[in-house]
Amino acid sequence: MKILRKIFSLILGIIVGGLVSFFIERLGHENLSIYQDVPDMNEVEAFAAFISNLPISAFLILLFAHSIGTMIAGFIATLFAGETRPITATAVGAIMLSLAILNLISITSHPVWFKIAEVIIYIPSAILGFRILIKTTAILKQHPTSQ
Secondary structure (H helix, E strand, O other): OHHHHHHHHHHHHHHHHHHHHHHHHHHHHHHOHHHHHOOOOOOHHHHHHHHHOOOHHHHHHHHHHHHHHHHHHHHHHHHHHOOOOOHHHHHHHHHHHHHHHHHHHHOOOOOHHHHHHHHHHHHHHHHHHHHHHHHHHHHHHHOOOOO
16 A cells, blocks of 8 residues: 555655646746747758757756656645655656656757756755755754644
8 A cells, every 4th residue: 555655656756746847947938939830740851950059048948847847746646655765766866867857868959068957957856855855854843833
């Protein structure tokens, strides 16, 4: 039964974290005018040219979205798993890292610095989500609310 709880929390964390990343990315896209004429991904050369001409701010928004989404995924997964060790959070980070690597393989025109940063952020972000939950829980236990 405990394993089912961990699997559920892992899936829930990934879904919530993915949605958070998606919405932050969408906000970034809406604020950058370059995203108005995005070519279809099936037009490989046109899409590659589009990616190569994106401003640095677009890539920074992506990194921010992915790191915040993964941090929240680690937080949620740990919260619902009821763990005091970062096992589920690390698993969330590893799964999201795997998905990011698949994305980087399928869209090869990202700059090298972005690829390196993208690969580095996932595990630390998930563990940060775990740490935030542990610290928050410890603070709440020290200062219970009066009722």
